[in-house]
Every structure is written in C-alpha cells, then in structure tokens.
Amino acid sequence: MKILGPVQLEVDRIPIRLTPLTIRLLLRLVAAEGEAVPVRQLRRDVWGLADEPRHLDQRNRNEVQKRVLELRRALAPGRDAAGTSILRTEQQVTVQGPETAYRLVLRPEELDSSRFTAIVGDALLAPPATAAHRLAEALSLVRGRPLAEVSGEGFAVSFVRRLTGLQESARRELVRAQMDLGRPELALPIAELIAYEHPDDAEAARVLDALRAQLRARHGDELLRHRVPLPGQRTDVVLLRGDLFDQEDCNLVVGFSDTFDTETAEDLVISRESVQSQLVDRLFAGRRRLLDDKLRAGLRKTKAVGTETARSKPLGRRVRYPVGTTVAVPVDGRRVFAIAYSQLGNDLVARSSDRDLRLGLENLWASVAVHGLFKPVAIPLIGSGLARVTDLDRGQLVALIVDSFIDACARLPALTPELRVVIRPQDLARTDLTPVEQRFQDLVPGSRAAD
Structure with a gap:
C-alpha cells in the first residue's frame, strides 16, 4: 500500500478501488502505526460522530463493522481468514466495560512509509556513496504529501509531521552526501527544492549558494x-x-x-x-x-x-x-x-x-x-x-x-x-x-x- 501521496492500494499487483469513507477508515488505521483503535474513536475520527450512550449507538457500531468487512475483503479478496489477520478485531478493557477495537497489521514491505522510514534510517548511518544511493531510493517512494486525503485531520498530524520531517532530513543528507562525493550537479536540484520550500531558511540558502559556486568553479572557462x-x-x-x-x-x-x-x-x-x-x-x-x-x-x-x-x-x-x-x-x-x-x-x-x-x-x-x-x-x-x-x-x-x-x-x-x-x-x-x-x-x- 502506498500512502506517501494519494493513497494507492494494490493486492497481488492489482489496483483496488475503495469508497471514500473506507479510504478514511484505512488511513485512520495506518496513522495509528500498528496500535489498536477503539470503535468509538473510529466513529469520531472517520465519521465525525459524537459519542452516544452505549445502548443507543448500536447502529453506528454496525456502520463501522460494515466498513471493516469491506476493507477486509479488499485487503484479501476471497480469503476471509487472511483479511481478518491483516485487520484484527480486539477487545479493550475500559471503565465502561469491554470495547471493540481494530488493529491494522502490515509487514514493513507492504507499506511504503515503513519502507521509507527503514531505508532512511539505514542511510543516515552509512558512508556517502551508500547513503546517496539509499536516500535516492527512499525519496523515489515519495509521490506527494503523506496521507494526502486526511493530512489536515487531527489524528494524522503527528504521523504526517514525522514523515515530512524524515523526508526533509533525507533530502538534506542526500545533498550533503552528493557534495562529499564531488557531485554538485546531482545535489543542486535537491538543494534548489529545499530553498524554494523554505525561503526563510538561511542554512538552505547558504548550501545552495555554495553548490552554485562550486559548479561555476568546475566549469572554469567552459561556456557551453x-x-x-x-x-x-x-x-x-x-x-x-x-x-x-x-x-x-x-x-x-x-x-x-x-x-x-x-x-x-x-x-x-x-x-x-x-x-x-x-x-x-x-x-x-x-x-x-x-x-x-x-x-x-x-x-x-x-x-x-x-x-x-x-x-x-x-x-x-x-x-x-x-x-x-x-x-x-x-x-x-x-x-x-x-x-x-x-x-x-x-x-x-x-x-x-x-x-x-x-x-x-x-x-x-x-x-x-x-x-x-x-x-x-x-x-x-x-x-x-x-x-x-x-x-x-x-x-x-x-x-x-x-x-x-x-x-x-x-x-x-x-x-x-x-x-x-x-x-x-x-x-x-x-x-x-x-x-x-x-x-x-x-x-x-x-x-x-x-x-
């Protein structure tokens, strides 16, 4: 699944289409980063419904269960057991009694943000040549703003902030790695993008100026x-x-x-x-x-x-x-x-x-x-x-x-x-x-x- 940009869900390399509400449910579970989310929380975040007394909200719980079933079938077509293992049902103990919760369980290779995080983490500790290769690989996964469909929602703020911060670190480290490798021409487009997105960042402006000066010096008397x-x-x-x-x-x-x-x-x-x-x-x-x-x-x-x-x-x-x-x-x-x-x-x-x-x-x-x-x-x-x-x-x-x-x-x-x-x-x-x-x-x- 790809969430580094507009959401894309594929099963066995076949694109799966979901209704907008089911997409919101999926992204809410992704934003939980493997944690279980109670049904009441899902109703507030996905449906925008206020809490009701437990004896009055059966209809709302049914709506959640209906979307969960749809999502399970989309994640594992024709394999109900597999869908249940990917989107698990759990019971949480609360002061008001047990409450149903749902947990999305994906392997790191099944979610682009997990792959992105792992690759960047390794690259930040690697020598320049390896770092440049791995960071470029990681950034190639980014197609836009993470969780684009729900990026303004409160439940997504922390998750989106972490991923965008990691993306920013990856860009800046890639610029540094390419400069260490003597490849200012490869670092320049990334540095220009950083400076464009952060016009008040003095360090980004300094790095961009240094790169341009390095390239001018390399060209020397070369005109074309x-x-x-x-x-x-x-x-x-x-x-x-x-x-x-x-x-x-x-x-x-x-x-x-x-x-x-x-x-x-x-x-x-x-x-x-x-x-x-x-x-x-x-x-x-x-x-x-x-x-x-x-x-x-x-x-x-x-x-x-x-x-x-x-x-x-x-x-x-x-x-x-x-x-x-x-x-x-x-x-x-x-x-x-x-x-x-x-x-x-x-x-x-x-x-x-x-x-x-x-x-x-x-x-x-x-x-x-x-x-x-x-x-x-x-x-x-x-x-x-x-x-x-x-x-x-x-x-x-x-x-x-x-x-x-x-x-x-x-x-x-x-x-x-x-x-x-x-x-x-x-x-x-x-x-x-x-x-x-x-x-x-x-x-x-x-x-x-x-x-």
Missing part, C-alpha cells in the same frame, strides 16, 4: 557543453574560452591555405599572429622546416591541382592542393590536423567561403575518424581570422562547425569523445552563441512541442 543528441553517441560538444595550444590532452585543428605555407618572415606570407605561426613556435619550438617536412610527407598521396611560377608568386610555396585537403601531422603522441579551407592568392591574401569551410570540415572529420586515436579534438574559430569567411559572423561560424561535426557523428561512429571549440577571450564579446544553443534545442526530440 552538450551531448551529441544521436542514438548510441557519448560525445560532447564543448565551447571553451581560452588558448588552443593549452589543450594539451587534445588533437588540434589548424587552418591553412591551399599552399600550406608556414613562412612568417617579415609577415609577408603568413602573419606572426596567425595560428600557423603559433603552431611553429609552440609545438615545434620554432623549427618551421620540421613542420614543413611533416606536411610534405602527409601530402605525398594528394594530387596537386596546379603550380604557380616564381614570376606569378615570388613568395611562399607555389604548389596548390585542393581546398578541403587535410593532413594529419603527428606530434608527441597526438595529431595536428592541418586543413586547407582557403585559397592564398598570388597577392598573398587568403580568401575563403562558407562552401570552402564546409568542404574542409567534412574532410577533417573523415581524417579524424582514421587518424584521431579517439582523443578529444580542439578546434579554433577557423574562418574568423585573416582568411575570413566574410558571409558568416562568428556565431554562425561556431554553428557551422558544430553542425558539420554532428552530421559526421551520424556517419562516423566513435569519432571522438569530445569536440572543443576554443574561442579566444578577446573574441568572445563579438561571438553570439545563441545559434549553437538553438541547434541543440532543435535537435532534441520534442523540444518544439515543449516550447
């Missing part, structure tokens, strides 16, 4: 995190404020032009402020030729689409490769994926379009699937620098990268456990992340209907 909403995927997309080359546990993505130039002397071919220049300095210790050698090795199997003359292109490399070409460059146990998403004109100005960028990204994900070692992948906001995709703003560029990645996840399982889009702090104010949030909202089933 979503799980790729595809069946069987356990891949996260993360937007991060920071430096691409600080992502030391990741494969990196670096954008190039179709000539894969790396020369930064006097800023004539490649700017010293570019990601390519930082790649040379920070991962290759300034040894540009080492990077060039690795790029050449990776391009050997790629057919060039043309070669410029020294006259037409006096500076930089002259061999051109197809836009979209991707080279996986091995560096210290990980990969730098060099993708050509722009064309470097003979005037040394890089030009690109959203079509070029999409092509480059498609080839990038295919290469990551083969060479990525199932490591996280960090990518800068490519298309926003000197080789700017002029028809997209920064927010749209982020959305394009994310869209392309999600499409690739559908085609290429086990692509990477995490994609990090790294946005420089100085670019963040000019980057609207609304399009990315909207993408994930649109991809979640039922989100439109919910809106």
Whole structure:
C-alpha cells in the first residue's frame, strides 16, 4: 500500500478501488502505526460522530463493522481468514466495560512509509556513496504529501509531521552526501527544492549558494557543453574560452591555405599572429622546416591541382592542393590536423567561403575518424581570422562547425569523445552563441512541442 501521496492500494499487483469513507477508515488505521483503535474513536475520527450512550449507538457500531468487512475483503479478496489477520478485531478493557477495537497489521514491505522510514534510517548511518544511493531510493517512494486525503485531520498530524520531517532530513543528507562525493550537479536540484520550500531558511540558502559556486568553479572557462543528441553517441560538444595550444590532452585543428605555407618572415606570407605561426613556435619550438617536412610527407598521396611560377608568386610555396585537403601531422603522441579551407592568392591574401569551410570540415572529420586515436579534438574559430569567411559572423561560424561535426557523428561512429571549440577571450564579446544553443534545442526530440 502506498500512502506517501494519494493513497494507492494494490493486492497481488492489482489496483483496488475503495469508497471514500473506507479510504478514511484505512488511513485512520495506518496513522495509528500498528496500535489498536477503539470503535468509538473510529466513529469520531472517520465519521465525525459524537459519542452516544452505549445502548443507543448500536447502529453506528454496525456502520463501522460494515466498513471493516469491506476493507477486509479488499485487503484479501476471497480469503476471509487472511483479511481478518491483516485487520484484527480486539477487545479493550475500559471503565465502561469491554470495547471493540481494530488493529491494522502490515509487514514493513507492504507499506511504503515503513519502507521509507527503514531505508532512511539505514542511510543516515552509512558512508556517502551508500547513503546517496539509499536516500535516492527512499525519496523515489515519495509521490506527494503523506496521507494526502486526511493530512489536515487531527489524528494524522503527528504521523504526517514525522514523515515530512524524515523526508526533509533525507533530502538534506542526500545533498550533503552528493557534495562529499564531488557531485554538485546531482545535489543542486535537491538543494534548489529545499530553498524554494523554505525561503526563510538561511542554512538552505547558504548550501545552495555554495553548490552554485562550486559548479561555476568546475566549469572554469567552459561556456557551453552538450551531448551529441544521436542514438548510441557519448560525445560532447564543448565551447571553451581560452588558448588552443593549452589543450594539451587534445588533437588540434589548424587552418591553412591551399599552399600550406608556414613562412612568417617579415609577415609577408603568413602573419606572426596567425595560428600557423603559433603552431611553429609552440609545438615545434620554432623549427618551421620540421613542420614543413611533416606536411610534405602527409601530402605525398594528394594530387596537386596546379603550380604557380616564381614570376606569378615570388613568395611562399607555389604548389596548390585542393581546398578541403587535410593532413594529419603527428606530434608527441597526438595529431595536428592541418586543413586547407582557403585559397592564398598570388597577392598573398587568403580568401575563403562558407562552401570552402564546409568542404574542409567534412574532410577533417573523415581524417579524424582514421587518424584521431579517439582523443578529444580542439578546434579554433577557423574562418574568423585573416582568411575570413566574410558571409558568416562568428556565431554562425561556431554553428557551422558544430553542425558539420554532428552530421559526421551520424556517419562516423566513435569519432571522438569530445569536440572543443576554443574561442579566444578577446573574441568572445563579438561571438553570439545563441545559434549553437538553438541547434541543440532543435535537435532534441520534442523540444518544439515543449516550447
């Protein structure tokens, strides 16, 4: 039987329907917590009848007996003896003589409030991991206010107060256990509910503030995190404020032009402020030729689409490769994926379009699937620098990268456990992340209907 919320009675997993008066009788007996309740008390509490002289109240006693019989049949259909053992008849000695009383006898597993009480009692003495599991189990039994149909009655006040107090203790202890386990994200919803229900509770407000601060500290420079909403995927997309080359546990993505130039002397071919220049300095210790050698090795199997003359292109490399070409460059146990998403004109100005960028990204994900070692992948906001995709703003560029990645996840399982889009702090104010949030909202089933 369930009384932690609207009453539900099941016998052999079959729901039993009772009349409202019989429900009140049942709940009055439950509230007695195993004690016998005299017929006179039942008449006062269930029927609201005043005491009458014993020789005048036979009719009222008959009404009680009628409801008791109905309840016994409901508790043990077709088994009269069983019903009698669950709802027992006793005789109590009073100054006015013997009086009939009724006692409800249920095993702990037959009543949700008994199970709840036992589980919480054990959990309050357990270490954090066990306590968290058991308290969550106990609270899952709660569907509403205990004895909801009679919670305002005098006979139920003490019983309801004890159960609601125990529920409150279980919630607060569950918050504490989850915090001890380093799981503030699981503690937060419970702490928010406690603070909402107790707006004047200073301790509840303090715990909630501490949890929120802990979660903010955990996120650090993380701006956004979503799980790729595809069946069987356990891949996260993360937007991060920071430096691409600080992502030391990741494969990196670096954008190039179709000539894969790396020369930064006097800023004539490649700017010293570019990601390519930082790649040379920070991962290759300034040894540009080492990077060039690795790029050449990776391009050997790629057919060039043309070669410029020294006259037409006096500076930089002259061999051109197809836009979209991707080279996986091995560096210290990980990969730098060099993708050509722009064309470097003979005037040394890089030009690109959203079509070029999409092509480059498609080839990038295919290469990551083969060479990525199932490591996280960090990518800068490519298309926003000197080789700017002029028809997209920064927010749209982020959305394009994310869209392309999600499409690739559908085609290429086990692509990477995490994609990090790294946005420089100085670019963040000019980057609207609304399009990315909207993408994930649109991809979640039922989100439109919910809106």
